[in-house]
Amino acid sequence: MSQSDLLRPNLPEQGSIEHISRQEARIPVPEAFAAQANVTPGQYAEWYRESIESPETFWDARAKDFHWFQPYHRVLDWQPPFAQWFVGGQTNLSYNALDRHVDAGRGDKRALVWEGEEGEVREYTYAQLLDEVSLTAAALTRLGVKKGDRVTLYLPMIPEAVMAMLACTRIGAPHTVVFGGFAAGAIADRMVAAGSEFVITADIGQRKGEPLPLKSVVDEAIKLAEEQGQAVRGVLVVRHTGSDVTMQPGRDHWWHEARTDEREDALPLDSEHPLFILYTSGSTGKPKGILHTTAGYMIGAALSTYAALDLKDHDLFWCTADVGWITGHTYSTYGPLLLGQTTFMYEGAHNYPHWGRFWDMIGRHGITILYTAPTAIRSFMRHGDDTPAEYDLSSLRLLGSVGEPINPQAWHWYHRVIGAERCPVVDTWWQTETGSIMLTTLPGAHPAEPGTAGVPMFGIDPVILNREGEEMQADEGGFLTLRQPWPSMLRTVYGDDERYAKTYFGEIDGVYFAGDGARRSEDGYVTVLGRVDDVLNVSGHRLSTAEVESALVAHPQVAEAAVVGKPDEMKGESIFAFVLPQEGQTPDPQELRQYVSDLIGKVARPDHIVVAPALPKTRSGKIMRRFLRQIAAGKSIEGDTSTLDDPSVLERLAATPVE
Numbered sequence: 001m002s003q004s005d006l007l008r009p010n011l012p013e014q015g016s017i018e019h020i021s022r023q024e025a026r027i028p029v030p031e032a033f034a035a036q037a038n039v040t041p042g043q044y045a046e047w048y049r050e051s052i053e054s055p056e057t058f059w060d061a062r063a064k065d066f067h068w069f070q071p072y073h074r075v076l077d078w079q080p081p082f083a084q085w086f087v088g089g090q091t092n093l094s095y096n097a098l099d100r101h102v103d104a105g106r107g108d109k110r111a112l113v114w115e116g117e118e119g120e121v122r123e124y125t126y127a128q129l130l131d132e133v134s135l136t137a138a139a140l141t142r143l144g145v146k147k148g149d150r151v152t153l154y155l156p157m158i159p160e161a162v163m164a165m166l167a168c169t170r171i172g173a174p175h176t177v178v179f180g181g182f183a184a185g186a187i188a189d190r191m192v193a194a195g196s197e198f199v200i201t202a203d204i205g206q207r208k209g210e211p212l213p214l215k216s217v218v219d220e221a222i223k224l225a226e227e228q229g230q231a232v233r234g235v236l237v238v239r240h241t242g243s244d245v246t247m248q249p250g251r252d253h254w255w256h257e258a259r260t261d262e263r264e265d266a267l268p269l270d271s272e273h274p275l276f277i278l279y280t281s282g283s284t285g286k287p288k289g290i291l292h293t294t295a296g297y298m299i300g301a302a303l304s305t306y307a308a309l310d311l312k313d314h315d316l317f318w319c320t321a322d323v324g325w326i327t328g329h330t331y332s333t334y335g336p337l338l339l340g341q342t343t344f345m346y347e348g349a350h351n352y353p354h355w356g357r358f359w360d361m362i363g364r365h366g367i368t369i370l371y372t373a374p375t376a377i378r379s380f381m382r383h384g385d386d387t388p389a390e391y392d393l394s395s396l397r398l399l400g401s402v403g404e405p406i407n408p409q410a411w412h413w414y415h416r417v418i419g420a421e422r423c424p425v426v427d428t429w430w431q432t433e434t435g436s437i438m439l440t441t442l443p444g445a446h447p448a449e450p451g452t453a454g455v456p457m458f459g460i461d462p463v464i465l466n467r468e469g470e471e472m473q474a475d476e477g478g479f480l481t482l483r484q485p486w487p488s489m490l491r492t493v494y495g496d497d498e499r500y501a502k503t504y505f506g507e508i509d510g511v512y513f514a515g516d517g518a519r520r521s522e523d524g525y526v527t528v529l530g531r532v533d534d535v536l537n538v539s540g541h542r543l544s545t546a547e548v549e550s551a552l553v554a555h556p557q558v559a560e561a562a563v564v565g566k567p568d569e570m571k572g573e574s575i576f577a578f579v580l581p582q583e584g585q586t587p588d589p590q591e592l593r594q595y596v597s598d599l600i601g602k603v604a605r606p607d608h609i610v611v612a613p614a615l616p617k618t619r620s621g622k623i624m625r626r627f628l629r630q631i632a633a634g635k636s637i638e639g640d641t642s643t644l645d646d647p648s649v650l651e652r653l654a655a656t657p658v659e
């Protein structure tokens, strides 16, 4: 990676999308919103200053809102790059998200409202959800799950997914949720990497009216994991649609049968007890198991939900993210429940059975806060203003965006058509690794700048640096880094402290390296420019080019593959693969797509494939992706091609048809 990578042509804000001058573009906070906001400008300034100048005092005060089985004796122990927060304390996230509210007399308040794709609705109060979670925790214990055991979750967006997560955290068994779009091979890899002996899944999921055979995918994954030496002791299966599945006696148990009338209490856990592992893509083909721990994550999730998403009583909050991603962990599940508020959950596609589905649900349920991804906003935008106009969106009071940079055009559409210019829009930048929102405008405190995430959350000290660790001037592009540890930060890459240290604290000395490019304005607004490494962001889903490449080269007809992102108006980026065939072979692009889909999952299917006569390489054999990105984007070649072994490859490649 080099400084010049920051100038790579596919940074989302450049190219096809218009740029609006910065100060002009700021949209003031609507007065009515400011008057009721959880965090006012004065409060932000005061808290932010304290959080940077005396972080331990600040976080100590925030931690007071939670239940501690045993108080901590030290707020932070920072031995870079390893942090421990709330040292010596004992708490439990499940307890704080459920029991605490029921004990305080709020058991009748709605915790979760769910709608299925066919329109079925289920609701759970805090008392009911606590009961479900306690029953599930007892079932897991009977299954043999003990404190510290990793449990793999492969579930659709159904209430049982939330129950399973909270049941795991209740007994101190870190969950590792695998997104339902991943195939058996990807699940198996994650199970092996996590050493997971238990799985929770469902018979079948549903998307766009089509059944997703989850249990049989899990069966296949277990077979693959066992071939790699990973024993699997127990599988809990939710009967969701009631379809026929094969149950292996002794190993597989129905959720509704395994849960008897026993209930399990929340186990006091050390602050630093592993809470969950979530696999995400990095620069290599091997997914990284991002480890989050109990107390710090809990406090970061709750505070950010309160401050950036402004949740309060009477809100019905809908974060559309799947629980398979970090946003689904922190904001569909934990953040709102920790605050004792109501979270909405939907299983199914955003355009099923029609493009008005989201707006219909918002109107029918009275959803007040919507937190979704730019890719969804852009696809709605393409379908015009008429569809949302048919529905009652007057319950909405705040809109959020997450997952990728939002282009100003989409921002304005979201603000005008969905929010009727009444709702603030917050563009929140963060990562699986950061656990909670790092940069945003607070909806009642800061004017928003379309296309720019905004200012740091409490305790976050962003600084834009060059490779040498020197700070960039205002408005100059550089690497986005964070200077101070924060409670919800990842603790390590599971089982690989070295990779953790190298990836996040080894790029530039002494700071957390996010892997994104950014610039900061004179007055502190940070604009995120996109990844500076080989990580793709396809419809807000994070994938590594290396992962897709290794799937392609596993195909018998493929000798080599190079994958890059191509700017895409809808998806942000699409997957562009250059494939060098084995001598004498002509692989069929359609077959290659299916092959990748079978190995990793549909999310990784290449959109564009070039069966290449050769790949542009340096004399030392390194593929020059910079040029491939230019070819993929349909641009003319810019930059020094003299280091290439054979510069004529570029012309030949550009002339090869894209399939």
Ligand code: 6R9
Pocket (backbone or CB within 6 Å): 280, 325, 326, 327, 401, 402, 403, 404, 405, 406, 427, 428, 429, 430, 431, 432, 433, 453, 514, 515, 516, 528, 529, 530, 531, 537, 540, 541, 542
């Ligand atoms: C929460 C989440 C992280 C990567 C991150 C960046 C991109 C996320 C963004 C954004 C610009 C935003 N990203 N939010 N870029 N503006 N508001 O998405 O986590 O899946 O780990 O992805 O997504 O590139 O580095 P994760």
